Amino acid sequence: MAARKSDARPIVAVIVFLVIAMCVYFLILGRMAYRLLEHGTAVSIGLGIGIFILPLLGVWMIVSTLRSGIEHQRMAADVAELGRELDVDDLPRRPSGRIERDAADELFAQVKQEWEADPSDWVRTYRIARAYDYAGDRSRAREMMKRASGQYRQAKA
Template sequence: MKNDVTKVVVTIAAIVLALGFYFVLLGQRGLDLIREGGVAPIGLGIGVLLLPVLGVWIVVVTLRAGFQHQHLAQRIADEGLELDVSELPRRPSGRIDRDAADQLFAQVKSEWEADPDNWRNSYRLARAYDYAGDRGRARDTMRRAVALEQAERERG
């Protein structure tokens, strides 16, 4: 398990370093275009300078969300509340069978409906959405779980 985590961290670090290098090169090219002068090069230079800014923002937001989700996953695991999908039937691709995922989702959704302001239920619902293949709702529900968990920590 620890070896898997190390591989993931090293991979993420390598990607972030490569992106950082790319952003620096892109920023330098943007500045070169601005130094050339003229309407078109300056306009292009400004546009090119915006790309690394946007890229850094995306990297920061993505890493932040990943750390928040991992924090919740660890708390859920420590509390023994992670969804057990080990016995669910799988497709050849490894994904959970659609009918089984839908049944799991229905069960978890009823738990969530009983207490929607509990971050644990929102976390479990987000995971159930993901297993059912609804990534958009999974992300939205995970954001809700993160916000609820942060509010719980702030209350003490």
């Protein structure tokens, strides 16, 4: 039986709604900053500059998050196309749906051995990032996913 592809439209709709809501919020903050700058006092200028920086930071965070999310989706699709996804369907799970710790650790040990054979391969780095995630080590998973992204960009260049 072929794996059913999930419908991403609800997730995309929520993301679009949240981005639009954040843009409206940034416009309101920008207008507030402009009004503070118009007052011309040292305190209002300082607050205006500080408030004006917030929307700029917010836009940068949204753009970088969306870019990395899109890149991770592309990597996942390429790994699936290569038939190199981690098979976790048969691993025992907790009632919460998370993979049992021992099974996740065993999977990680296998993937780590594979990765150590060639750490420059983006697919192997992607797989170890996923294995770290399944094992519950989120910080290392993020670190390795960043590394996999860099390797992926180099491989596609």
